[in-house]
Amino acid sequence: MSENDGFVRNNINQFAFMYRLIDIMLIQLCLALASLLYIDKYDTKYFMLGLIANLSFIFFAELFALYRSWRASSLKEMLFYASAAWVMTLFPIFVFLFFTKQTEYFSRVVLGTWIISVTILLCAWRVLFRQILFAMRRNGRNTRSVGIVGLTKRGIDLYNEIQNHPETGYKITALFDERGPDRIEDKYLDYFRGGIDEAVRMAQEGKIEILFIGLPMQATDRINGVLKALGDTTVDVHILPDMFTYNLLHARMGHVGEMQTISIYDSPMKGGYQIMKRLEDISLSIGILALIAIPMLVIAAAIKLTSKGPVIFKQDRYGMDGKKIKIYKFRSMTTQDNGDDIKQATKGDTRITPLGAFLRRTSLDELPQFINVLQGDMSVVGPRPHAISHNELYRKQINYYMLRHKMKPGITGWAQVNGWRGETDTVDKMEMRIKYDLFYIRNWSLWFDFKIVIFTVLRGFVGKHVY
Template identity: 40%
Template sequence: MLNLKGLLNRVLDVTLILAGAALAYQLRFGDSAPAGTAAIVASTTAFSMALSLAVFHAFRVYSDQATKPLGSVLGQIEFVWLMTQLCGLLVTFCIHRTDLVSRLWFGYWTLITAAALALSRLTARIILGRMRHAKSSPRSVAIVAASEHCDLLIRRMEASRESGFHAVMTLDPHASHQLRNAAISRHASIPAFVQHVRTGNVRELWLAMPLSEQPLITSLVKEFRNDLINIRFFPDVSSLSLFDGGVIDMIGMPAINLVASPLSPLALANKDMFDRVFAAIALLVLSPLMIVIALAVKLSSPGPVLFTQRRKGADGQVFRIFKFRSMSMHAHDEGVLKQATRNDPRVTRVGAFLRRTSLDELPQFINVLIGDMSVVGPRPHAIEHDAFYQTVVDDYIHRYRIKPGITGWAQINGFRGETDRVEKMQGRVDHDLYYLRNWSFALDMRIVAATVLKGLKHGNAY
């Protein structure tokens, strides 16, 4: 059932969409709009407002906003608003009405409303944070952890001041001597730490240690079990976790991810929906260019227009990737695949241009549309190369925890083209893993924009 808070949030968002459309109308047309423009703008805005109610609800925009990190909330609202606009744009394509909508007004409207929606979330978070902070005095915290992990907790605490926690002392049982500074007492002696906790009005004891420290954990819990102190356990799994070792709810019980996909099922579903809409629009817009390229490939040398090759996708599933053929037809040994090199005689003149400008990759939007690939993700390699690099490159296999992409973080950072040395492939994999750990819709948009700006010509593509 829709509660009052949820209703108010929906009313606010719809109002911001309407206000953004009105402001964009004034910026674009002023008092000199052509006849009939106001009616078109009104109908387009009304459709988007109605569509937003369905799309925002489907993507759970209004659920648990207070408990999510601010960056996640802002990224989600921007992603879902853009999805709403893309869906509306796709509908106008299908009914052949795009010529009636001012592109400049639509762009202004999208950007203004995106900023307004983000600002509303930011303002709400600031107000709620101050209200929570005003209701409760800061809780003093004593932390038991190794120095590096302890410093991480303190930084997180300082970055989340609205939580109301304040570190006053620490214990590193493996430190060689006791350290002090003006703000935080750092102990190496357990008895001195225990005494300081009891005399220092400490309200929280955080145990942030690996599971191998179970005897110390047990002894500290027993020591303070009769004190009015909240004792919390933050298991240090940094030496085991490949990705973010955060706590998740699994079958109603808390679990810690050690080696698992860092993207949640909801994030993967959102990414997949965006990919398919983006691919459909890209194929519609780029179809004239792709027809010209297909004719050029066909006339440049005998053979098919498209080149297909078996690649691995998400979870290692094999699919056939589509590219415009850039090489002349040639035979190769079974199970052996030779990468293209500089001045490779197999590359045709048309193919050389297509490879330099990445235009040979355009048919991969078909792979995205049918669900084999993503717009942004780790680039897939030939299966023959996978078999080799998996044995010599650290964490290579984890690239396949999500769908491979047409472009990726590694490609815009220079790791493109021939991988003639293991070090090059290791650098590519390191960038792919960075992308997995730090994925967001904003990062995807940054990569797409950088690909358009940088990818039209690249020195490593040949």
């Protein structure tokens, strides 16, 4: 699991204004060039269309946090969000053309050329500028001086990350620890400058731009002392999370009246993110249902012809926030267990029909759940829903088990594409599934969902422990 922890708010990109300006100019310029080259005109109507595109793109780009700092983030993720923002921009453009009845005024060739060229150039200039920035940072320019307080495991991990990735522009200037030089490993001595008092002094003198505090969270008095002393400086201060903060789930600041609060366990599905996730689910489920409609009819007929009982099996599960929902599956067993004691399917299970065994191995029995997605009870990507009896069993044995219900259950998920699907005959197996589920919730993004969908297509439909 290599995603960034989803706990820290995104950094502001120092080039954000320039990025916005380039995007706005590029969208208008591509439209103007396409118009002039093909129909030899670029009038106010075309300009207004470009202006609508500008405003819409900036809105969706802000929604996707496209203008945040990408110093230490994936290029593929940045390009994905740039493309996604432009694709979303097309919807208000088409709505405008439809309701103003001006679709015939605008050349389809011009619009097609414009849409394709903007998609390519939005990505191309970002790739080029990123490479220029990385080259500058490797040569020691556009860097920020970094100090780390506390050579704990988290502090050492950060040190290694910075040293191994000079393209991020972070440059280790100093390491601080209350232990003396005789207790510090030799490879850190070149950067070792002393204890916390020395860190504060260097920050006050402006020799450090960013200071990371890697002290254990249990050392509250020491951390408070450092933060109080650093309040007399202009250094940027970050605290490296340890196991305590790692277990926070989308922690954020809040208010109740004049009282400030911090949420410990929260869902990422708030505001714009909830809208983005729902749009993703609707578009994916409609597209997939259109493709699988005929195969579903064939499967339904095969079930009816090969065994007695209904085609669709409905079972109670926990959904978002632990609320009970009914999920749909193609019936794969001779029984329809939905009570307080449900036995998981095992190898050679006599309850499974011959056709059902094939459906379960290939996950084809779960295709009707795309209807659950359209209804809003499930998501395409999310933690897999467990039978209620299994929930009640494992919530007593596995820490943080119920936090997986901070998102809608999914047809596929991060645990499934990493091999943790099918029978969970031991607590250890279920713990691993929950570990991956919570990792997904902490690090949720549209890009993460996109990767899981791709992995599902490539490797997620079969499994050696699925019976």
